[in-house]
Amino acid sequence: MKKFSILTATYNRAYRLKQTIDSVLAQTHANFEYWVIDDGSTDATPELMESFKDPRLRYIRFNSSETHAVRYPQHFRECSGDYLLRLDSDDRFLSTDALDIIARNLTSSPDDEFIHGYLWIDERTHAPIDYFTGWQNDRLALTFEDFLLGTKGFADVLFIGKRVFWDNFFQFYQHPFNWFTGLWEALLPDGKLRIFRRPLGVAGWSGTDNVTVLSGGRRLWAMTDEYNTYLAERYRHVLKRAPKRLGYFLQWAAYYELLLGKKLPALGNLLDSLRHDPANLRSWSLLALWPLPGSWINALLGLRSKLKWTFRKKGDWRS
Numbered sequence: 001m002k003k004f005s006i007l008t009a010t011y012n013r014a015y016r017l018k019q020t021i022d023s024v025l026a027q028t029h030a031n032f033e034y035w036v037i038d039d040g041s042t043d044a045t046p047e048l049m050e051s052f053k054d055p056r057l058r059y060i061r062f063n064s065s066e067t068h069a070v071r072y073p074q075h076f077r078e079c080s081g082d083y084l085l086r087l088d089s090d091d092r093f094l095s096t097d098a099l100d101i102i103a104r105n106l107t108s109s110p111d112d113e114f115i116h117g118y119l120w121i122d123e124r125t126h127a128p129i130d131y132f133t134g135w136q137n138d139r140l141a142l143t144f145e146d147f148l149l150g151t152k153g154f155a156d157v158l159f160i161g162k163r164v165f166w167d168n169f170f171q172f173y174q175h176p177f178n179w180f181t182g183l184w185e186a187l188l189p190d191g192k193l194r195i196f197r198r199p200l201g202v203a204g205w206s207g208t209d210n211v212t213v214l215s216g217g218r219r220l221w222a223m224t225d226e227y228n229t230y231l232a233e234r235y236r237h238v239l240k241r242a243p244k245r246l247g248y249f250l251q252w253a254a255y256y257e258l259l260l261g262k263k264l265p266a267l268g269n270l271l272d273s274l275r276h277d278p279a280n281l282r283s284w285s286l287l288a289l290w291p292l293p294g295s296w297i298n299a300l301l302g303l304r305s306k307l308k309w310t311f312r313k314k315g316d317w318r319s
Contacts, residue, residue, distance in 0.1 A: 001029070001030075001031045001103075002031065002081075002082045002083060002103050003031045003032060003033070003080065003081040003082050003083075004029070004031070004032035004033075004081045004082070004083050004084075004085055004099055004102075004103075005032070005033050005035070005076070005079030005080060005081030005083070005084050005085065006024055006032055006033070006034045006035065006081075006085045006086075006087055007034075007035045007037065007075055007076065007079070007084070007085070007086050007087070008020060008021075008024075008034075008035070008036050008037070008086075008087050008088065008089050009037045009039060009089065010036060010037070010038055010039070010041065010045060010089035011038070011039040011040065011041050011089075012041045012042060012043045012045070013041075013043075013045070013089045013090055014041065014043045014044040014045045014047075014048050015043075016089065016090045017036075017045060017048060017089050018048060019092050020087065020088075020089055020090070020091060020092045021034070021036065021052060021057065022092075023092035023093040023098075024087070024092075024093065025052075025054050025056070025057065026093075026096050027093065027096055027097070027098065027099045027100075028096050028097050028099075028100060029097070029099035029100045029103060032056060032081065032099060033056055033058065033079065033080065033081060034054075034056050034057045034058065035058050035060065035075055035079070036049060036057065036058070036059050036060070036089075037060050037062075037075055038059065038060065038061040038062065039062055040061070040062050040063055041061075046061060049061075060075070083102070083103070085102070
């Protein structure tokens with residue numbers, strides 16, 4: 001029986017953390033270790049953790065808050081499982097056999113290295129809310145560029161991978177905020193990605209109950225001075241006065257452009273607008289509030305099927 005190492009990082013989520021932990025400890029696949037990493041919570045999280053006596057549950061508390069991403073490499077390396085799984089502290093397994101399903105999916109092909117969820121469901125009724133646009137077939141083959149620039153979204157809910165995947169991932173993990181960039185570097189294929197829809201059983205605020213399996217050859221693209229030079233030249237006019245969250249987004253965008261060998265025209269239009277009108281608070285707020293950089297790429301490329309905004313050449317948005 002394959003062993004899982006499950007890691008949940010949390011900060012002031014005691015009101016939801018119990019259901020997450022309960023769903024893990026109730027799994028019929030008993031061979032797992034469960035790490036809960038507390039990034040300095042000031043709520044009732046410590047008291048909640050004291051109430052659990054299961055020896056498979058390990059609780060580590062830090063006195064000061066720091067981004068979850070900083071903690072992951074350190075603790076994943078300490079895990080002993082064959083598969084490493086990250087589960088958010090506001091999500092949970094819907095079924096008690098979720099780990100069994102994951103194990104079967106990961107062992108069905110020797111090439112399968114990583115899976116993640118992609119179906120949004122209603123947490124109360126377990127009814128599907130929405131599939132990411134374009135994923136209507138049970139099996140798809142697409143290029144990395146299709147995956148990145150198309151309407152095939154990426155759900156930041158549940159990541160499961162074989163140890164070799166995470167070893168490669170953390171080898172290129174260079175920045176605290178750089179979770180997704182490191183992910184692309186670890187998954188970037190020589191050929192195509194294979195995508196499957198399989199039932200799983202995970203829920204949360206925007207949870208999932210299906211998984212995608214990514215497999216195939218891998219070539220790892222490390223960040224170099226070329227990236228830093230490109231970043232400075234492309235965004236030097238706005239980086240200095242950009243809000244922190246937007247600064248992260250701009251660095252991701254530069255990475256994607258350099259990786260693909262092409263510029264994103266809509267992004268350039270927006271940056272031109274901000275360069276000439278840095279007080280354009282509406283544009284700043286739209287950038288700062290967007291939840292996922294991957295969704296931003298979709299928005300900036302004008303994927304109107306998912307957004308009701310139209311992007312003008314001058315860089316302003318209208319309904």
